[in-house]
Amino acid sequence: MRVERRETPSAWLALGAPFAAIALALLACTPLIMWHGSPVLEAYGLLLKGTLGSRGAATETLTRATPLVLTGLAAAVAFRARLWNIGAEGQLYLGAAAAAAVGAGAIAAPPWILIPLVLTIGVAAGALWLIGPALLKTRLGVDEVVTTLLLNFVMLLFISMMIEGPMKDPLGFGWPQSAPVLDEAALPKIVPKSRLHLGFVIAVVAAVVFWLIDTRTRWGFEARAVGSNPAAARFAGMTVQTVMIRVAILSGGLAGLAGACEVTGLRGYLALDLSPGFGYAGIVVAMLAQLHPLGVIGAAVFVAGVFVGADAMGRTLGVPGFIADVIVAASLMCMLLAMFAARYRIRR
Numbered sequence: 001m002r003v004e005r006r007e008t009p010s011a012w013l014a015l016g017a018p019f020a021a022i023a024l025a026l027l028a029c030t031p032l033i034m035w036h037g038s039p040v041l042e043a044y045g046l047l048l049k050g051t052l053g054s055r056g057a058a059t060e061t062l063t064r065a066t067p068l069v070l071t072g073l074a075a076a077v078a079f080r081a082r083l084w085n086i087g088a089e090g091q092l093y094l095g096a097a098a099a100a101a102v103g104a105g106a107i108a109a110p111p112w113i114l115i116p117l118v119l120t121i122g123v124a125a126g127a128l129w130l131i132g133p134a135l136l137k138t139r140l141g142v143d144e145v146v147t148t149l150l151l152n153f154v155m156l157l158f159i160s161m162m163i164e165g166p167m168k169d170p171l172g173f174g175w176p177q178s179a180p181v182l183d184e185a186a187l188p189k190i191v192p193k194s195r196l197h198l199g200f201v202i203a204v205v206a207a208v209v210f211w212l213i214d215t216r217t218r219w220g221f222e223a224r225a226v227g228s229n230p231a232a233a234r235f236a237g238m239t240v241q242t243v244m245i246r247v248a249i250l251s252g253g254l255a256g257l258a259g260a261c262e263v264t265g266l267r268g269y270l271a272l273d274l275s276p277g278f279g280y281a282g283i284v285v286a287m288l289a290q291l292h293p294l295g296v297i298g299a300a301v302f303v304a305g306v307f308v309g310a311d312a313m314g315r316t317l318g319v320p321g322f323i324a325d326v327i328v329a330a331s332l333m334c335m336l337l338a339m340f341a342a343r344y345r346i347r348r
Helices: 011-036 040-052 055-080 088-106 111-140 144-164 199-216 218-228 230-235 240-267 278-288 293-317 322-343
Strands: 002-005 344-347
Touching (some): 011 040, 040 055, 040 293, 055 199, 055 218, 055 240, 055 293, 088 111, 088 144, 088 240, 088 278, 111 144, 111 240, 199 240, 199 293, 218 240, 230 240, 278 322, 293 322, 322 344
Antiparallel strands (some): 002 344
């Protein structure tokens, strides 16, 4: 037997791969729920109900999905060009710190000026944090997986220093945090009496814009060409270093925007627990979406729904919350297998 690449991969296989991966992941996690002694169908019913079963559940899922859409896009943008950005977590925190610093009163302006300004500064901060690893990769051949990953820990230490020092809220008590952002810098809620804010709309628009850039512009073509074959792209006259820096700015900026939206739309201040791992979860989202920018939206909603629904399942049946991590991890593994099956076949 041998494994060979399909000459023309089936579109039906590619479209069905995510759904098959999710079904296989749920099937694989069934023994864990049975081991706990809970009825499987009821557990998964509660998972679905906790995700979309009510207005409150649906808005909470979309709220949790907002940063995942942006960090998923950050990973997808970079990975398509073979820039392995594992540092979205650090870029998210730097974007959040920049947004909190400016939005807490550094500049006085009406909302229609201050909100775009704060978000733009968050984007710029996240982009800046990825330019360094991109330059090290293109000029010195330094592995960006190592640099971006280690910079996450550097950024967490920097954030800790800032909220314990210059950015510390003088009126805060207990857990260290920054001064709250002004009401003029806060993203408005888009559903009354919920936590869902304008950041979700911004994230969806960002996904659509990147899809248009990727499919309809020269920049998108160059990024895909460099990702497919850097030597051929260079031979065709493309400046690989310029393309990589452009991709780094876009990827880091998206992660920084995620942090800025979390601060201005949800938390209202900067703290060390701002992200429970959104930067790393964004990699899972990007892979589940097969690096497709529009698919990132659905993948982010799925991952967010699993975590939100698992909370409801745990409250009713007592199923441990770690089942959500297992489902997401199993979905990723099954997605990789499904992608392999869609692109390759086994012949005797």
